[in-house]
Amino acid sequence: MNRIYLYILVMAGVTYLIRMLPLTLIRKEIKNTYVKSFLYYVPYVTLSVMIFPAILTATESVISGAVALVTAAVLAYRGKSLFHVSTAACVAVFLLELALDFFGG
16 A cells, blocks of 8 residues: 555656656747747657557457548548537437447447
8 A cells, every 4th residue: 555655656757747847947038940830740650559559449449440540530620610529429420320230240
């Protein structure tokens, strides 16, 4: 049981260092365009990495998750609203799961 407190302390320290070090080490404005563009896309990549596996594993089968992902990606690329994209993805999963259950897949 004592190890759990050590683990929590180490996680807290690492989290604190990750947030504190950039504030203390980088004092002036970043002018390098490569570094600026890298830092600009970090939140989007992090969110994508967290969401992508959940999309594929949130349904009964990976196939219906993949169909929902493709449906959402196509509609988002075409400029549809978030409401339409999410509704279409949910409908795609529902219909595919219904078909898989009906045909015994």
